[in-house]
Amino acid sequence: MRDFFTLSVIVATVASGIRLATPYLLAGLGETVGQKSGVLNLGVDGVMQLSAFFAYWTMLERGSLILATLVGIGVGLVMGAIYAFVTVVLQAQQGISGIGIFLFGLGFSDLMFRRQVGSPRPVPQLPEYGIPFLADIPNVGDALFQHNLLTYFAFAAVPVLALMLRSTTFGMNVRAVGENPQAADSLGVSVGWTRAFAILIGNTFAGLAGAALVLELGIFQPNLTAGLGFIAVALVYFGAWRPVGIMSGALLYGLVAASVLQMKALQIIPRSASDIAAMAPAILTILALIVLAGRVSAPAALTRPFSR
Amino acid sequence: MSTFPLRRLLALLFSFGLLAAACGGSDATDASDGGSDDDAPAASSDLSVAVVAPSASDDLAFTQSMIDSLDALGITPQVTDGTFVVEDAAAAIRGYAEEGVDVVIAHGTQYGGSLAEIAPDFPETTFIWGTAADTQGLANVFAYYPAADQGGYVNGVIAAAVTESGSIGVVGPVEAGDAVAYVNGFVAGAEANGASTSVVYTGSFSDVQLMAEAAQAHIDQGADVLTGTSQAVVGAVGVASETDVAWFGTQSNQTSLDPNLVVASQVYHWEVVIQEMLDLREAGTLGGEVFELNLENGGLEIEYNDGFELSDDVIASADAAIAGIIDGSIDTGA
Incomplete structure (x- = not known):
């Protein structure tokens, strides 16, 4: 165990945890905005798979990281528009619609990969940028300030979204339609449009999460997300619908997973306990959810369609 | 009031469309881009062959090794891949057997439980299962595993x-x-x-x-x-x-x-044992034997990267x- 608590291992673990946390954080932040408006989206994982594939395909064909990222965002926007149409205009049941989006993303990304790519082929990964001055801080710089731009964006988005939800007119409208859409409507707030914009923001973040994942790995294969989007939805509950809470949950999940990997590599965790240790991040999240369950409450109108 | 049923109908149609598109992705036809003919017999014999596998047929790993091996035998199988969910695989295995496919390859250790239920219902079908070191006592199941x-x-x-x-x-x-x-x-x-x-x-x-x-x-x-x-x-x-x-x-x-x-790769040549199984099937033995892939029989090969x-x-x-x-x-x- 002493081997784990060395500076080099801790730095490597923190850096790894931040990398692992990034897609969870992006997807969780987006889902938070949607849920604050009263719309649950269980299709996050499917949107991530679609955006990951199209970002990867763009990278293969055009070789532009910027274009690939924009395509990932664009896929999220398109899927958001579809989901908004289904849940806001058609008022379909949100849980079932989300599962439909997930299945579509899983299947269509798989189909497109087979037809357009075939075998996995590597593409250039997102380069890491050291933040001037901060990256030069011994050890801390390596752990916290040597990451790719999408990682920085994810963490920078936390205070921005928190401020938006708390202090802007749009943010207050989002919270109002998520808590009491009838009251918001009586005050002149367009429940439909507010929810639609919140869904678009949420899916854009999911699209960015998919792009961040695939461009960090530099390769795509079917079912790349492996359920990551569903964990992101759970992290929204873990974070009590607050961006800072989501960040805490994502970091906890990432750091626990990274610690387990490092301990296995150092042979601190014996191979006989390997499979049990692999469950640690999920177990920790579930325990946290159980503890938090009675202390926080979801937006009152979550999953409830609105009609006058 | 009048628009309510239309919304529900559109939502239903949308969900149906999404699910149909999703299903399209999980049912691959074959590993090469050309698609497959459902009724096409295997090229190396009159036997029709189907493969059910957990990952993509072009994964550069477990599933692709089987598809490449069948290709080496001149066999273009029907393929259902990406079936990480065992229940999906079981449905595909049973479906191929009901279609009358002669040989169904269940390419995943995790499919053993399903095979134990399905194989007895189709005594004329040969099921090939791996990686596994036993046939579960089933007369129409061959098993294979790599050393x-x-x-x-x-x-x-x-x-x-x-x-x-x-x-x-x-x-x-x-x-x-x-x-x-x-x-x-x-x-x-x-x-x-x-x-x-x-x-x-x-x-x-x-x-x-x-x-x-x-x-x-x-x-x-x-x-x-x-x-x-x-x-x-x-x-x-x-x-x-x-x-x-x-x-x-x-x-x-x-x-x-x-x-x-990439320095070198251990490559699985399943064709070495699959050919033996197909020969046995044509000779009237539908299963009951276990085959090992190893260096001696050429089932395992170290391929070096010239680069x-x-x-x-x-x-x-x-x-x-x-x-x-x-x-x-x-x-x-x-």
């Missing part, structure tokens, strides 16, 4: 010669099946030749991100050579490429993932290891 420890050992011998730090990282999915056999063999080969190894099982066959971070953890600890098994290793190979670390593959030739850093230069001495030590495994003088640690 992956053998090629793993040879890869380990070569890796010990390639490493400069003396530290080698190994990543695996879960400690079971041919994954653990390969890992144990690799560790035995590398350590017998003076290298130290560290093994990380991620606990998932499909988590590419976790596999990538496991590889990074090894590199953080000083490893300059990596190997791994499962379809999720593409993430680990990406890390190897990024950090300029040599990689050893298994199941399928993984050179295309990085033509500069990675290895000295003659290293090749000679690998050849010596192969000879020792075949004559039984080397214990692979299985």
